[in-house]
Amino acid sequence: MKFLIVGLGNIGSEYDGTRHNIGFDIADVLTMKYEGKFAPDRLADMAQFKYKGRTIVVIKPTTYMNLSGKAVKYWMDKEKTPIENVLVLVDEIALPLGTVRMKGSGSDGGHNGLKSIQDVLQTAKYPRLRFGVGNDFPKGRQVEHVLGKWNADEMPILKEKIPKAVEMIESFVFQGIQRTMNNYNE
Numbered sequence: 001m002k003f004l005i006v007g008l009g010n011i012g013s014e015y016d017g018t019r020h021n022i023g024f025d026i027a028d029v030l031t032m033k034y035e036g037k038f039a040p041d042r043l044a045d046m047a048q049f050k051y052k053g054r055t056i057v058v059i060k061p062t063t064y065m066n067l068s069g070k071a072v073k074y075w076m077d078k079e080k081t082p083i084e085n086v087l088v089l090v091d092e093i094a095l096p097l098g099t100v101r102m103k104g105s106g107s108d109g110g111h112n113g114l115k116s117i118q119d120v121l122q123t124a125k126y127p128r129l130r131f132g133v134g135n136d137f138p139k140g141r142q143v144e145h146v147l148g149k150w151n152a153d154e155m156p157i158l159k160e161k162i163p164k165a166v167e168m169i170e171s172f173v174f175q176g177i178q179r180t181m182n183n184y185n186e
Helices: 019-033 065-079 112-121 142-146 155-175 177-184
Strands: 002-007 039-041 044-051 054-061 086-092 100-103 128-132
Touching (some): 002 019, 019 044, 019 054, 019 086, 019 155, 054 065, 128 155
Parallel strands (some): 002 086, 086 128
Antiparallel strands (some): 039 044, 100 128
């Protein structure tokens, strides 16, 4: 069985350590845990490793957030991965900081990466792991919030919750989405 794990984020050092790149950060921690290495490839940086007899392909699209769907579709086709074995890792302002939830489908919620994926795949029915980045920003300042860097107060929460997100990905791969949602969703 093959799984495609998609960490959403923006390429470039100016985006490192921003809330919008939590998908890249989770993908990095997952890949390091299994001693995988990212290498530049078509439309994404890609790593591959085995977990309990399953092949996991992890991508970090290099298309920028607004064109993430292009990379997801390319890698789904290239790896012959069915949509139910795709998991998108995404930042979520509608969830409190550090809340991690898995869903089998849903709206894009105004997130440009999810909107791109939905437009290209022509469906909103694909699994996603939503990592809460909070909504502690003044009205109209959403972009500054998600593109802002994590502050010192938030770092302990990240150190605790990113490993939980990795556990949830492992559960998704080994036990499926329903059991993962039942066991982990907060």
